[in-house]
Amino acid sequence: MTDKTKYDASNIQVLEGLEAVRKRPSMYIGSTDSRGLHHLVYEVVDNSIDEALAGYCQNIQMTINEDGSVTVVDDGRGIPVDIQPKYNKSALEVVLTILHAGGKFDKDTYKVSGGLHGVGVSVVNALSEWLIAEVRRDGKLYRQTFAYGIPTSGVETVGESSHTGTTIQFMPDKTIFETVDFRYEILLNRLRELAFLNKGIRIETEDKRTKSEDFEELSPMPEESELDADLDLPFDGSEDEGDDDGESEKVSKKSKKSGTHSSHSYSLKERKHILHYEGGIIEFVKYLNAGKGILHDNPIYFEKQKDGTDVEISMQYTENFNANVYSFANNINTTEGGTHMVGFKSALTRVANDYIKKNGLEKDGSGLSGEDIREGLTAIISVKLLEPQFEGQTKTKLGNSEVKGIVDSLVSDGLSEYFEENPKVAVAIFEKALLAKKAREAAKKARELTRRKNALEVSTLPGKLADCSEKDSRLCELYLVEGDSAGGSAKQGRNRAFQAILPFRGKILNVEKTRMDKALKNNEIISLITALGAGLGDEMDLEKLRYHKVIIMTDADVDGAHIRTLILTFFFRYMTDLVTAGHVYIAQPPLYKLKKGKAEYYAYSDKQMKNKIEEIGEKGVTVQRYKGLGEMNPEQLWSTTMNPETRTLLQVTIEDAIVADQIFSILMGDDVFPRKQFIQEHAKEVVNLDI
Incomplete structure (x- = not known):
């Protein structure tokens, strides 16, 4: 009989090579869900981008193949194939099979790199059913194949090539990942970011799959003849942007308001995009502001260097009331901000107040807050540095302490110079900021009034809040219900112990078109804020949240969809933490x-x-x-939509804040043309059409 209490050297396991990656994949790619799956592609593409940053790569192709595998091709120098002395293996095999192996640690090879630890492509190899690497260099075409991270061939010379570069094709391991169905739009959004952040790089993307039902039917490793046909990509410049037999057209036409145009083309039939932005992050800002009214035609832009750190800033003010400031470090989207964001904000606020004081634009001299000066701002902060240090829960917060001072100094110089040279733009921006200050002060008074209410008053509600008896907020649910009829059924059918009901009478205010001070005069919004109890904006405190599930339950018709979108717009703009923390859900009533x-x-x-x-x-x-929830009696509503044992809830998440901002601006903003175009482009994706 084995002694289960025994603990000696025999209990210690040493995982050789890439076994550790297959054993604990989430340690290397974050998760094994859809997010982790797409991360595989980013790791491969990042290698090509690093070649571009080093000055050796101009073109990158990413293709989702018909069998569900992904191919990434670049025209860089090509991974070396000569023998690495320490391991007595080819450098190609070392890079693909050994963790922490690569050129990223040699600053003479890569001065700036998005790959932090050199684990990228080897991890992709470990988590793939098969992987094929092809290298074009020294006039030769080399190939090596792998299965589950283990070489199935040596490096073989399979032909000649007059070009240089690397091709990686891989099939994710369906025993590792929850899904191996790549979403083209997710990959496209990330690669578009990279094209904006690295001006001049040309990235082609294509999805060769035809039917979503086919995605899960994966084929075995392709024959060499098939691979040659797919990957013969000379990058000879013979294919111009948009030149695909007339099938391509511009993604967005010139906006009457913003003057924005997109520099990439696409084929509706082939799902093929060409991403190429000579203007870099200037075009990024224009792209983000498509459909928004703008205060000045051309984005503010400057690029400066200090102490080995490159700082690139592009920013433009809009007539909107929301700030959208996105930061990147070595092409990594630092969604949690960091020292570069702190430096930018402090410099912007200081320069703005100095200008206002110097030019007598404010009578009382109390100055602007950072929130005031950022109203309506769209900005991209991109820094490239030698040794990035990331922190935070998701490692997306830049921690280099010296970067704060560098960005602060360079932004201060750049903005001061710009405002002095463009006084009309400066005055337009600061007059808007001063109006924002007045609105902020009015909103503060309204919030304080809301806080002083010890209990919900019936007169402030669109209908009575039917609260639950449970005191532990972690167990409580709040249903936001459309109308009195559905609210009545929900109140009768609910479990009163942990389910609360807040009916809305009509549609809540569209906060995309108004400042917060006006929103806080809207009864439905006041009721919602008070019921949740956690505040809003920067002052939101989720520890005070009264319900840990906030469930939007509306009719399955056009009006219901509109109300749902209005509520989600409010949450995204003013209660973002509520969404990112996973507290918001959408009920799924039967049709x-x-x-x-x-x-x-x-x-x-x-x-x-x-x-x-x-x-x-x-x-x-x-x-x-069913056209409305009110058509169901309380028992039916409970059994189909509210019973935790049988119901289906969709959790609302923010996969990409940039994309989410654009969608809310398009759907709920003032400009009709982008909304019409969005509807035309996505019409075929509609599941339930209410006619």
Whole structure:
């Protein structure tokens, strides 16, 4: 019998090579869900971007192949294939099979790199069913194959090549990942960022899959003849942007308001994009401001260097009331900010107040807050430094202490110079900021008034809040319900112990088109803020949140979708932490009730309804289409939509803050043209159409 209490040298496991990666993949790529899956592509592309930063790569291609694998091709120098003395293996094999191996540690090879630890491509190899590496250098074409991180061939010379570069094709391991279905839009958004952040680089993206149903049917490793046909990419400049037999067209036409245009083309049939931005982050800001009213035609831009750190800033003010400031360090999206963000904000606030004081633009002399001067601002902060240090829970916060002073100094010089040379733009910006100050002070008074309310007053609510009896907020749920009819059914059908109901009468205010001081005069918004109890904006404190599930439950029609979008817009703009912390959900009520004899069935989509009819037989079946929650009695609403044992909830997450900001601006903003274009582009993706 084995002694389970025994603990000696025999209990110590040494995981050789890439075994540790396969054993604990989340330690290397963050997770094994969709986010981790897409991270594999980023790791490979980052190697090509690093070649570009070193000055050796101009073109990158990323393709999702028909079999679900991904191919990344660049025209860099090509990974070396000669023997690495320490391991007596080719450098190509070392890079692909040994952690912390690569050229990123040699500052003569890569002065600036987005790859932090040299683990990228070897981790991709470890987590793939198969991987094929091809290298073009020294006039030769080399190839090596791998399976689950283990070489299945040596480095073989398979041809000649007049070009240089590296091709990596890999198939993710479906036993590791929850899904191996790549989402083209997610990859496209990240690669678009990289194209903006590295001006002049040309990135091609393509999705060769035709039907979503086919994505899970994965093929074995392709034959060499197939691989040659797919990867013969000379980058000879023969294919110009948009030149795909007339199928391409500009993604966005010139906006009447912002004057913005997009520099990439795409084919609707082939899902193919060419991303190429000579203007770099200037075009990034214009892209973000498409459809927004702008205060000045051309973005403010400057690039400066100090102590080996490159600082690039582009910023433009809009008529909107929200600030969108995005920061990057060595191309990594620092979503938690960091020292470069702190330096930028402090310099902007100081320069603005100095200018206002010097030019007598404010009578009382109390000055602007950072929040005031950032209203309506869209900005990109991009720094490139030798030794980036990241911190924070997701390692997306720049921690280099010296960067704060460098960015502060360079931004202060750049902005002071710009405002002195462009006084009309400066006055327009600061007059807007002074209006924002007045609105902020009014909003502060309104918030203080809301805080002083010890309990919810019926007169302030669109309907009565039916609270729950549970005192532990972690167990409590708040349903935001459309209308009195649905609210009545929800109140009767709920579990009063932990489920609270807050009905809205009509549609809440569209906060995309108004400042916070006006929003805080809206009864529905005041009721919502007070009910949640956690405050809003920078002052939000989730420790005071009264319900840990906030569930939006609206009708499955156009009005219901509009109300849901209005609530989500408010949460995204003024309660972002509520969303990012995972507290917001969307209820999924059934669309149909099917009845045959005494048996009743519920269907949540057209497809489910049709499948059920096929299953039970069409004869004698009656189908009821629910247009509103009020059509269900309390028992039906409980069993289908509110019972934790049987319901389906969709959790609202923010995968990409930049994309989320654009969508809310398009859907809820003033400009009609981008909204019309968005609807046309996404019309085929509609699941339930209310006519």
